[in-house]
């Protein structure tokens with residue numbers, strides 16, 4: 559297992575949690591809070607580890623910075639199978655055990671949902687992504703991140719010479735982000751030709767019906783039960799003929815083993831860190847435009863930040879569209895003019911903003927409740 563590494567930004571704090579009574583392990587990483595209290599999702603997965611949580615926490619620092627939000631970056635991981643029947647007990651214990659880390663505000667991430675956020679709310683008071691019935695902006699139900707991915711697609715399409723209406727889209731990971739991305743991209747006239755989940759993939763060059771796909775996934779738990787189309791192994795989705803590929807599941811899925819097969823002209827990183835650095839360079843040399851995670855999938859974070867400011871869902875959607883499009887344009891223009899990877903251009907700007915704030919905030923930032 560890789561160890562934690564430190565640099566001039568952080569991470570500021572790492573909290574290891576072990577509850578022998580259940581038992582379960584968890585970890586919280588607060589990366590940097592110079593710009594404000596850290597927002598970051600709680601990932602529930604048997605395979606998540608401290609190193610992955612650290613990398614995701616840094617992504618949140620950069621995502622907040624580039625989106626111009628008054629927030630830092632953090633992340634948590636609970637190392638259990640999310641389908642366990644005792645998740646409420648685990649979440650309540652987790653929340654209690656991290657309650658004193660007041661500069662970290664939990665939010666939903668892979669393997670958890672709005673309901674879990676209500677348990678955290680009960681225990682420690684501070685949380686984002688609550689159900690609307692109790693004053694939250696449920697970012698997964700509203701499809702905040704998928705909406706942002708689709709808005710980002712409009713800008714990326716201009717730079718990659720792709721016409722969004724009529725373009726072919728493949729989505730790896732048909733969960734909260736993937737389903738919303740499919741819905742909003744279809745609304746913009748794109749054709750969803752392939753989607754996958756952890757059980758396999760389904761492909762139809764003539765297009766999959768998003769409403770039917772959604773119903774099949776809800777009713778049967780797997781996209782491969784979609785009537786019609788061709789069922790494939792999950793990994794085959796990376797090689798399907800398409801213009802836009804949206805990885806929306808786990809880290810490092812686009813790597814040296816499969817990037818040579820990718821036919822898409824644009825990769826919109828719906829997931830966090832789905833493309834390895836080596837693969838990103840190879841794809842760039844093939845002329846594939848990879849829009850980095852902290853630009854493309856910032857919709858959920860922007861909505862969470864709007865919930866913190868007690869804004870409405872409509873206001874949040876306007877912020878998502880405006881901020882993501884403005885940032886995507888700025889970064890893709892810089893990358894194009896200065897012949898650098900979009901990720902490098904985005905990181906330069908994001909690091910610059912955090913470093914400029916750091917002399918004013920040398921200790922972690924307390925939050926209001």
Ligand code: NAD
Nearest residue numbers: 668669703731732733734735755756806807829830855858
């Ligand atoms: P989710 O748990 O709702 O969905 C994940 C989906 O990925 C599920 O359909 C699952 O079956 C599928 N999956 C898992 N392993 C897979 C594999 N190997 N191949 C294909 N599919 C696989 O999670 P989510 O909230 O949609 O998050 C997905 C990704 O997006 C994560 O990387 C998360 O960090 C990132 N993200 C989420 C949000 C958000 O608002 N939810 C915001 C920003 C980034």
